[in-house]
Amino acid sequence: MQFEIWTKGLAELSVDCLAVGVPDDGELTPEAKVLDLRCREKLSRLVKRGDFTAKVGETWLLTDLDGIHAERVLLVGIGPKADVTRKSWRRSVAAAISAATRTRIASLALALPRPTAKLLSDERLGRAVAELTGHVLYRVNDLKSGKKPRAHSLSKVIVVANAKAEASTTRGFAQGSALASGAALMRNLANLPGNVCTPSYLAKTAQDLAKSYKSLRVKVLGLPEIKREKMGCFLAVTQGSEEPPRFLVIEHRHSKAKGAPTVLVGKGITFDTGGISLKDPPTMDEMKFDMSGAACVIGTMKAVAELNMPLNVIGVVAACENMPDGRAIKPGDIVTSSAGLTVEILNTDAEGRLILCDALHYVRRFKPDVVVDMATLTGAIVVALGTHHTGVFANNDELAREIVDCGASVDDRAWHMPLTEEYGEQLKSNFADMANVAGRDGGSITAAAFLAKFTKDLNWAHLDIAGTAYQGGAGKGSTGRPSAMLFEFLLRRASSR
Numbered sequence: 165m166q167f168e169i170w171t172k173g174l175a176e177l178s179v180d181c182l183a184v185g186v187p188d189d190g191e192l193t194p195e196a197k198v199l200d201l202r203c204r205e206k207l208s209r210l211v212k213r214g215d216f217t218a219k220v221g222e223t224w225l226l227t228d229l230d231g232i233h234a235e236r237v238l239l240v241g242i243g244p245k246a247d248v249t250r251k252s253w254r255r256s257v258a259a260a261i262s263a264a265t266r267t268r269i270a271s272l273a274l275a276l277p278r279p280t281a282k283l284l285s286d287e288r289l290g291r292a293v294a295e296l297t298g299h300v301l302y303r304v305n306d307l308k309s310g311k312k313p314r315a316h317s318l319s320k321v322i323v324v325a326n327a328k329a330e331a332s333t334t335r336g337f338a339q340g341s342a343l344a345s346g347a348a349l350m351r352n353l354a355n356l357p358g359n360v361c362t363p364s365y366l367a368k369t370a371q372d373l374a375k376s377y378k379s380l381r382v383k384v385l386g387l388p389e390i391k392r393e394k395m396g397c398f399l400a401v402t403q404g405s406e407e408p409p410r411f412l413v414i415e416h417r418h419s420k421a422k423g424a425p426t427v428l429v430g431k432g433i434t435f436d437t438g439g440i441s442l443k444d445p446p447t448m449d450e451m452k453f454d455m456s457g458a459a460c461v462i463g464t465m466k467a468v469a470e471l472n473m474p475l476n477v478i479g480v481v482a483a484c485e486n487m488p489d490g491r492a493i494k495p496g497d498i499v500t501s502s503a504g505l506t507v508e509i510l511n512t513d514a515e516g517r518l519i520l521c522d523a524l525h526y527v528r529r530f531k532p533d534v535v536v537d538m539a540t541l542t543g544a545i546v547v548a549l550g551t552h553h554t555g556v557f558a559n560n561d562e563l564a565r566e567i568v569d570c571g572a573s574v575d576d577r578a579w580h581m582p583l584t585e586e587y588g589e590q591l592k593s594n595f596a597d598m599a600n601v602a603g604r605d606g607g608s609i610t611a612a613a614f615l616a617k618f619t620k621d622l623n624w625a626h627l628d629i630a631g632t633a634y635q636g637g638a639g640k641g642s643t644g645r646p647s648a649m650l651f652e653f654l655l656r657r658a659s660s661r
């Protein structure tokens with residue numbers, strides 16, 4: 165996909181389609197007025213007639229208007245004129261792209277009123293256009309046989325803007341394209357079924373990435389190496405599965421980047437049955453998404469490499485299945501983590517924290533500047549926050565606030581959750597250093613408190629993405645979240661050092 169910026173007259177723009185915003189409360193926008201005069205007020209007559217209500221996201225396609233170079237004009241509803249928010253703007257951009265994909269349009273120009281620069285800088289606008297294009301164009305890697313739906317023709321998106329904005333918007337396009345390619349990889353991986361997307365498949369994907377990007381180095385640990393690292397908790401989870409585990413280390417090094425690395429850690433349970441503490445059948449299929457954290461780490465590493473971000477970033481993934489079996493762990497089993505702490509596994513379905521505690525201990529060797537783990541860790545976070553906010557936990561409030569702010573600025577929102585000592589005390593066990601569960605109340609927080617016992621004196625945050633990483637129901641599938649938030653977090657770190 166190509167992205168360009170157009171800084172000259174609208175009527176002279178030769179494209180397959182020119183998308184222009186139309187408010188639902190009276191007067192045309194200045195852009196629409198320019199076109200309206202050229203085509204002898206066809207647009208205003210159409211709007212007055214009331215067929216097109218111009219609600220946010222509604223579209224109306226017109227062809228062959230006299231006096232206008234563009235072959236087609238797409239009217240895009242923007243709602244009340246004085247009230248273009250980032251949210252409404254994103255919806256109209258997405259609607260315009262989506263409408264174009266249902267036609268033969270190859271080049272689409274966007275002349276939509278933007279939110280104020282305070283709400284959306286030129287750079288972020290460029291990034292959002294490229295990100296949204298990737299998001300709308302994404303098609304699930306479906307395994308349906310038979311005739312495929314017609315492919316779209318879109319190959320170029322042009323943003324109509326002020327000449328002053330050219331450099332920063334273009335920078336945003338590059339960021340957004342990189343982000344979109346990473347998010348698409350995340351979604352592809354997460355959408356694949358558990359019998360295809362195994363731990364080995366994730367490892368292969370990471371190794372293939374390292375072949376495509378010079379900045380990436382990938383190391384894959386198999387069972388013998390994982391044993392050598394004494395990752396007793398990770399080993400406990402994988403022991404009931406026929407599918408071999410994989411532990412991935414993906415490094416992006418940039419010659420100009422100084423300082424300790426930023427480390428990302430992802431939960432990669434390629435299928436979570438719950439183990440002996442077996443889950444209920446309804447929606448168990450969705451537990452193929454239990455590697456969304458890992459998919460986000462791998463996708464983000466791709467995005468970082470694609471942009472060649474001037475920052476040292478290390479992505480770590482612990483991947484295995486959680487299965488019931490004659491050899492599977494049983495409630496009450498006690499195992500020793502690589503950190504040396506013993507854990508009584510009261511519930512085999514609380515497996516995410518078990519694989520993560522060993523991964524979080526492993527990353528100490530990198531002397532990281534910051535560690536952010538992401539995991540579909542608890543159903544409790546969905547009860548607490550629903551599907552709109554990612555839960556953010558940290559042993560450093562400033563870091564949590566930074567992440568929340570990153571999410572807010574790119575519309576991939578997160579919420580700071582509490583993480584004080586009391587929650588950790590609830591994990592007491594009569595037999596081991598700690599239990600892996602602490603009852604139902606505050607379940608997402610006690611899960612985070614478990615991880616916190618392994619991240620003392622690291623600058624660490626944990627993202628519980630169980631509510632945000634994928635959708636159930638009719639639109640079942642990976643959302644690509646929290647790629648955008650994470651990418652913003654990394655961009656800010658890259659520019660501040």
Ligand code: BES
Pocket residue numbers: 436438454511513514515516540541542543544546601602607630631
């Ligand atoms: N992968 C699940 C969490 C999950 C649940 C993600 C629902 C998405 C939707 C995790 O491994 C799990 O099973 N957690 C348990 C923890 C409990 C046993 C303390 C849960 O949330 O029920």
Ligand code: MN
Pocket residue numbers: 436438486512513514515516
């Ligand atoms: Mn589980």
Ligand code: ZN
Pocket residue numbers: 433436454513515516540541
């Ligand atoms: Zn799980």
